[in-house]
Amino acid sequence: MGAGKSTIGRLLSTELDLPFYDSDKVIEERAGANIPWIFDVEGEVGFRERETQAIADLTAQDNIILATGGGAVLKPENRKYLSERGSVIYLKTSVELQIERTRRDKNRPLLQTEDPTRVLQKLMDIRDPLYMDVCDHVVTTDKRNPKLVVSEICRVLDI
Template identity: 70%
Template sequence: MGAGKSTIGRLLSQELKLNFVDSDKVIEERAGADIPWIFDVEGEDGFRNREANMIDLLSAEDGQVLATGGGAVLRPENRSNLQGRGTVVYLKASVEQQLERTARDKNRPLLQTPDPKAVLTELMELRHPLYVQVADIVVETDRRNPKAVVADIIADLREKQIVK
């Protein structure tokens, strides 16, 4: 959350001349409702079911940069689909950076709490090992210009001979 997935994903897709797809946006479009509403009505498990179905569908497509929600790694099938079907980039951001970037965002159901820093800390402890497990590339995003992050990703992709 707040690592820059949408911003960096869009820029990366432009540089690579690929389509950009945000799985959360596609979920919202298909549901006809925003993610906070889905969480309210179906709970987190209902949302995660929708997310797993969407990642299965989207990760099977070629020619795109796919941004997923931060919790997508919680499900083994998502980790398997992402890792087996593409190159996974972990945009690593500190809890402090995440807090700063999400402070005024009301579209984050997990952070609608009196202590969002505690929630982000707990989420990081749970998710970080999973991000590292599936990532082909890890890039720090704290206090960095998105274009510099994209340049690092492209350099890593070239080094791994994934792109020219």
């Protein structure tokens, strides 16, 4: 959360003239409801099922830019779809910057707690090894201009 996936994805899409999809937005469009509502009604399990279907469908397309939700790597089938069907860039950022970027965002159900720093650190501890396992490249986004991050992605992908 707060690594810049959507922002950088949109910029990369423009740079490469490819369609951009944000899996969270696709889930919301399909459900006709926002993610907090899905979490409230179906829980995280229901949301993750919707997420897997969206990722399966989106990664079946060629030549797209896809930003997934931060927890997409939790399910093995998502990691399989992502790694087998495209190049995966892990946009890595510190927990401190994640807090700074997400502190006012009420659209992140997992952070609606008294101690979001603890939650983000726990999520990082669980997710970081999964991101490292599935990614082709790691690009750090901490305190970096999004356009410079896009340039680095293009360089590491040799585009």
